[in-house]
Amino acid sequence: MPAESFVSRLNEQIANEFAAHQQYVACAVYYDAETLPQLARFFYRQALEERDHAMMMVQYLVDADERVVIPGVAAPQSDFSSIVEPVSLALQQERRVTDQINALAGTARAASDYTSEQFMQWFIKEQVEEVATMSDLLRVVERSRDDPMEVENFMAREHASGEASDPTAPNSAGAGA
Numbered sequence: 001m002p003a004e005s006f007v008s009r010l011n012e013q014i015a016n017e018f019a020a021h022q023q024y025v026a027c028a029v030y031y032d033a034e035t036l037p038q039l040a041r042f043f044y045r046q047a048l049e050e051r052d053h054a055m056m057m058v059q060y061l062v063d064a065d066e067r068v069v070i071p072g073v074a075a076p077q078s079d080f081s082s083i084v085e086p087v088s089l090a091l092q093q094e095r096r097v098t099d100q101i102n103a104l105a106g107t108a109r110a111a112s113d114y115t116s117e118q119f120m121q122w123f124i125k126e127q128v129e130e131v132a133t134m135s136d137l138l139r140v141v142e143r144s145r146d147d148p149m150e151v152e153n154f155m156a157r158e159h160a161s162g163e164a165s166d167p168t169a170p171n172s173a174g175a176g177a
């Protein structure tokens with residue numbers, strides 16, 4: 001049985017992941033409206049990943065017979081002053097989530113809940129990738145302020161297809177539906 005302290009923090013994290021989903025949809029829609037389809041596509045895909053993270057956490061709690069509360073989320077930022085701003089916001093968000101994920105692993109360990117600590121390992125690895133991806137993208141988008149086609153070409157080249165499915169990823173609630 002997962003530790004009570006871990007369960008309540010994981011429920012909070014489900015809200016954070018859904019909020020990240022909404023924020024990335026807002027970023028994608030902004031780029032779509034600016035006719036920057038490659039950046040839009042990247043953020044639509046990131047949004048789906050965040051939803052998936054939330055649903056993996058939901059599945060973990062369902063499997064453990066714990067109560068899951070699907071949260072409401074605060075409205076994301078939808079107006080941006082430049083094509084750089086959504087990416088710098090995303091990088092801040094990924095850094096914040098990394099701290100939250102590490103704190104979750106710490107909560108599990110402090111409660112000697114090693115099963116939950118192990119569940120968090122995949123997310124720790126995922127956050128390393130997401131922070132690296134966003135900080136690379138921030139450098140490229142900053143260089144492309146005067147010529148957004150530069151970042152569009154970069155995205156078409158480097159992020160043409162989504163990530164290959166990861167067999168080590170935890171199961172998501174509803175994935176087989």
Ligand SMILES: [Fe+2]
Pocket residue numbers: 017020049050053097
């Ligand atoms: Fe996430």
Ligand SMILES: [Fe+2]
Pocket residue numbers: 020050094097130
């Ligand atoms: Fe993320």
